[in-house]
Amino acid sequence: MTADAPILELSGVHAYYGRAHILSDVSFTVRRGEVAVLLGRNGAGKTTTLKTIIGLVPAVKGEIKFSGQRIDGLPPYRIAASGLGYVPEDRRIFTDLTVAENLDVGRQPPREGVPSWTLEKLFALFPNLAEMRNRPGGRTSGGEQQMLTIARTLMGNPSCILLDEPSEGLAPVIVDQMAVAIKELKAEGLSVLLSEQNLHFATAVADRAYIIEKGHIRFGGTIAELSANEEVRNAYLAV
């Protein structure tokens, strides 16, 4: 496999909720070691795309490849255990478990060629978490929960992570911290697929952007290309 072969590749993916057709013919790629962002307005289908990749929503048609292997149709735990981490939009912290126990749930054996995470290394990345190891997950702030949910996924030593709107509902200071953290992950060699509405945040962290609207991919290109294309931004992103 060549170095710049895509780590994640969707081709012609369709997904449904019941009878509602949510994703139509979604195709895009995330290259190894890059941060890609999926931009779109509320209800555009960003969350559905990430859930379809991790297997929580079935891909009815099309192919999803991770590290060259088909993953569509596999149960979520197999996809996650193959090194694809998922950080949900609503965080889904285990509120009864302590912060340390939350992290323990995400723990997976080390993987070859992928950074391995220890508690110490995670606490270096998210210093706030270190002090609250033994606090129940339910008694942490929104920002802390966002850090915890990312840290929990990293405990699985993924080679690529799906981050659903990490900046949503966070104070500007925390959003900046989040941007720093994502850049550090990239520096560690992780590939990241991020969903966002916050164009500013996306521009700060991503290398490549895709725009989704009503379940269709409307644009794909580098961040520089998106910045240069005001027409596209106005059509699909401006509120």
Place this chain on the structure above:
Amino acid sequence: MASILVQFLNGLAAASTLFLIATGLSLIFGVTRIVNFAHGSLYMLGIYVAYSAVNAFQPAGPLGFWGGMLVAALAVGALGALIEILILRRIYQAPELFQLLATFALVLIIKDFALWVWGAEDLLGPRAVGLDGAVSIAGRRFPEYDLFLIAVGPLVLGLLWLLLHRTRWGTLVRAATQDREMVGALGVNQKLLFTSVFALGAFLAGLGGALEVPREPAQLFLDLSAISDAFVIVVVGGMGSIPGAFLAALIIGEVKAFCIGIGNVEILGVVVSFSKLTLVIEFVVMAVVLVVRPWGLLGRPQAIQRAAPSHIEPPLRPASRGLVAGAVVLGVALLALPAYGTAYNVVLMIDILVFALFAASLHFLMGPAGMVSFGHAAYFGLGAYGAGLLLLRAGFPMEAALVAAPFVAALGAALFGWFCVRLSGVYLAMLTLAFAQIGWSIVFQWDSFTGGSNGMVGIWPAAWLSAKPTYYVLTLLLCAAGLLAMRRIVYAPFGYALRAGRDSPLRCDAIGIDLQRIQWAAFTLAGAFAGLAGAIYAFSKGSVSPEVMAISRSVDGLVMVLLGGVQTLSGPAVGAAAFTWLQDTIARNTEYWQSLLGLTILVIVLAFPRGIVGFLAWRFGRAEEIE
């Protein structure tokens, strides 16, 4: 004073066993979201297997005895794992009712299995080797073995706490109890987790049973009495809370011990037997807890299910002109049955009509009102007993007894329903079952009033109705009237409100519908119609016995509704006819009808895990969905 201390210790010993059963039930529910109705059956199997194992290994000395106990508990645990792998694993995505029915099918099968292997006789095991003496406590002799049992409860509680809080397995179990989908998305194979939790729960139930061997004979009714005790404990303690189960087991264990200790007391000249009232007192305790804390002493408000498959019930359609014409033709054909059918046909048809009404009343509760009851036979039984008691004990004329009996059932339904509508889903199902079991044990034990296990005879219709064909016509008219009345109600504003409440409780609340009151009224109405069926049944047989309100009768009703389909109003009648006819032809040829019924339920549930109608929609509707 000394006797109070001894009662207290007895209560503690009983609490240990109750805790072992209830905690396993709670653990399994927490992770798999399945209420294992067969948990009492696993407990019963624990006693039987331990009885055999201990007798087989006894000659080897103490090691044989205690080893036999352990082997029995492990065997039940292994059976639990097998059940999870072969059956439950296939139905985690199925509608709740199907999951409950599948575990109930296991109850039927396990009971017949025990009957087949061990026979119907009570079997008392040997005394505990090494602990067969007694110690002197406050001048009284107290069995050593009971002291040992008292220690078992806290010991198991401590070990479980360590297991859940000091191992990764425990962390995963607690995480999955809150959000199992997320645990899967973090790379954890839940199959292993679910199987191991089920095996542990089954092991605890088996252990609880095995430990009873030196104290209590193995008996075939222990499955249902254990499961209803466990339900009461779980409701009192809080579903999913292990300390809650412990606390509730202590409370219930003590309540039972003191009731038995008090024995017969004369109150205002009437002898009240507290030892027979244990279930009623348990019920009072549970009622108080439910009113004060609907989610149990140490539980928490029911979490909103994540990713629950959204079952959208199709709207009901009023009958077409063709259907009405068909119903009229059928009515005329039925009315004329005595003219062309045999006497036997007429008798069978009375049964079919009675059960069609019974099944329709259950369907009324399950379909439009969305409340699954596992104890609907309680109201059938109240109607039957009400008719019998009014006739024989109150001296009512037969006609008056027949008219009044549905009100007796409605009264009972109003009482129990008041509690039931405060819960929903599996909690509701558990509570209805517990209530039905309580009702059953009252009529079973109250020899002087209800005739106890023998029931009552001589409940015959009035002279002008005594000919079977005449009684048949009356039955037909009453059942048809009942069915039509329920149909009317479903299409009246009341019925719309009910269905609205089933489909969206929140929105209902927002537009000012008092859902609990409407559901309560529906529960009472359903009870009244079931009571009418029961009363007609009693007069057609000339007798009543506790079987009319046994749990298995409730399950018969569920199977009838299931066979006919939950989504249609005429389904239950068709299901009742098919079921009654099948039972009539098959049950006469085998002693093991119950397990056949259980197997049938399992086949239906495993073959059509989306429900029969859901299956058809899936089979024929899918292509259109994808285009």
